[in-house]
Amino acid sequence: MKKYQLRNTIIDLLLRIEKNKSFSHLLIDNEIKAQKMDSKDERLLTEIVYGTVQRKLTLDYYLQNFIKPNQKIQSWVKILLRMSLYQMIYLDRIPDHAIIHEAVEMAKQRGHKGTASFVNGVLRNIQRKGIPRTDSIENDVKRLAVQTSHPEWLIERWLHHYGYKVTKEMCKANLNKKPLSIRIQPMKISREEAMRTLQELGFQVRPSLFSEQGIIVDQGNILKTDLFKKGYVTVQDQSSMLVSEMLKVQPSMDVLDTCSAPGGKVTHIAEKMQNSGSVYAYDLHKNKVKLINKKASDLHLTNINAQQADARNLRNIHADESFDRILVDAPCSGFGVIRGKPDIKYNKQEKDVHQLAAIQADILDHVAPLLKKDGLLIYSTCTVDVEENENVVKNFLEKHKDFEVDASFIEDLPKDIKKSPGITKTGIQLFPHTFQTDGFFFVRLIRKGSYSTLNAKK
Numbered sequence: 001m002k003k004y005q006l007r008n009t010i011i012d013l014l015l016r017i018e019k020n021k022s023f024s025h026l027l028i029d030n031e032i033k034a035q036k037m038d039s040k041d042e043r044l045l046t047e048i049v050y051g052t053v054q055r056k057l058t059l060d061y062y063l064q065n066f067i068k069p070n071q072k073i074q075s076w077v078k079i080l081l082r083m084s085l086y087q088m089i090y091l092d093r094i095p096d097h098a099i100i101h102e103a104v105e106m107a108k109q110r111g112h113k114g115t116a117s118f119v120n121g122v123l124r125n126i127q128r129k130g131i132p133r134t135d136s137i138e139n140d141v142k143r144l145a146v147q148t149s150h151p152e153w154l155i156e157r158w159l160h161h162y163g164y165k166v167t168k169e170m171c172k173a174n175l176n177k178k179p180l181s182i183r184i185q186p187m188k189i190s191r192e193e194a195m196r197t198l199q200e201l202g203f204q205v206r207p208s209l210f211s212e213q214g215i216i217v218d219q220g221n222i223l224k225t226d227l228f229k230k231g232y233v234t235v236q237d238q239s240s241m242l243v244s245e246m247l248k249v250q251p252s253m254d255v256l257d258t259c260s261a262p263g264g265k266v267t268h269i270a271e272k273m274q275n276s277g278s279v280y281a282y283d284l285h286k287n288k289v290k291l292i293n294k295k296a297s298d299l300h301l302t303n304i305n306a307q308q309a310d311a312r313n314l315r316n317i318h319a320d321e322s323f324d325r326i327l328v329d330a331p332c333s334g335f336g337v338i339r340g341k342p343d344i345k346y347n348k349q350e351k352d353v354h355q356l357a358a359i360q361a362d363i364l365d366h367v368a369p370l371l372k373k374d375g376l377l378i379y380s381t382c383t384v385d386v387e388e389n390e391n392v393v394k395n396f397l398e399k400h401k402d403f404e405v406d407a408s409f410i411e412d413l414p415k416d417i418k419k420s421p422g423i424t425k426t427g428i429q430l431f432p433h434t435f436q437t438d439g440f441f442f443v444r445l446i447r448k449g450s451y452s453t454l455n456a457k458k
């Protein structure tokens with residue numbers, strides 16, 4: 001790419017992320033495809049955009065020490081300063097003087113001489129004096145918020161629910177890259193064969209502790225391999241793989257996945273049923289149903305019936321007690337996937353958590369009658385929040401006396417996962433720092449007696 005073109009693209013992307021509150025991973029992917037970048041530019045763009053978003057509050061804390069309190073700064077100038085400072089502190093590839101020189105040139109091109117001299121002044125001052133210390137911030141919440149770039153309300157919430165040690169570890173883990181994990185399509189290839197093939201191609205791989213279909217890829221771009229292109233493997237976080245493992249599906253069962261897109265777990269379920277039985281997959285958004293069908297077709301799966309529907313209306317489509325297994329992988333705040341989608345920590349608010357918890361409870365209430373007696377239902381989210389997780393389950397069990405937590409749920413967990421610190425009577429909370437997975441919650445419920453609660457309300 002031409003000199004400065006890449007930097008301009010980065011500023012534009014960061015501006016769009018800030019203004020539209022769009023997901024950075026989607027914008028980055030689209031931009032890389034649109035500009036047909038080479039892999040060197042692709043890596044640098046991804047690193048600077050993710051890193052600058054990931055560390056936004058920390059960078060702003062540093063910058064405020066070098067900018068007058070009431071000084072008006074245009075958004076793009078602030079972003080230019082943030083991304084330049086990010087590179088100066090966290091990347092050692094480019095020397096500081098080159099970063100500052102480029103920032104000043106960008107400021108000249110996009111603004112005028114005055115802007116260039118302001119940017120030059122701020123960055124040179126930081127280079128001379130160094131960044132301010134943060135370990136002297138006395139208040140625990142403020143210090144963690146500044147050091148790990150999380151909003152204070154979220155830190156307070158986590159401190160209240162999980163304590164200082166877990167919160168600190170979690171916030172730190174959210175700044176790191178997690179290893180990629182993939183799932184083999186077992187009807188196409190064995191895990192051993194896939195690992196051998198990948199090792200021969202130069203990948204560093206190891207087996208997952210979460211699923212016999214899982215492989216952790218420590219290094220290498222899996223998306224460019226034939227294994228991925230031919231649908232022999234798919235990308236999925238290890239924590240998500242555990243859900244379909246724990247649902248205990250058998251070939252020829254009737255299974256319902258109420259919130260399925262983009263189809264990670266439902267395709268795993270379909271694989272475990274060896275392309276037999278019937279798997280109904282629903283999602284609220286019609287365009288997302290296409291993603292489920294695409295994933296099923298990429299993985300050569302024919303036992304999934306994907307349709308658009310609100311999970312709360314599924315009783316209009318299916319008779320009560322139709323399913324042996326139900327998965328409710330509910331819409332949630334997503335605080336478990338901040339590593340991959342750093343925007344979540346700035347865009348979600350506490351009121352969203354309350355609203356989501358109400359939707360989750362509603363979905364569970366409406367779906368519960370569809371489960372057969374002795375059937376199993378897994379409730380899961382990719383978030384770390386007691387209100388959306390343990391409390392939703394507790395309230396559900398309080399209301400639905402014919403359901404209980406399946407007693408063999410913890411026993412059935414893989415050996416190493418049983419030691420996880422987040423296991424309670426109402427589910428397992430995986431933290432991102434424990435096994436380097438997404439933060440994830442799930443519980444397996446069993447339906448015992450006859451269904452009464454919803455019928456009684458009618």
Ligand SMILES: C[S@@+](CC[C@H](N)C(=O)[O-])C[C@H]1O[C@@H](n2cnc3c(N)ncnc32)[C@H](O)[C@@H]1O
Nearest residue numbers: 259260261262263264265283284310311329331
């Ligand atoms: C956590 S994601 C599901 C991920 C999916 N299970 C997988 O493994 O790929 C939650 C999904 O729920 C969908 N959703 C939100 N509200 C819903 C509703 N009322 N009924 C059905 N789906 C809903 C969202 O569109 C989103 O795709």
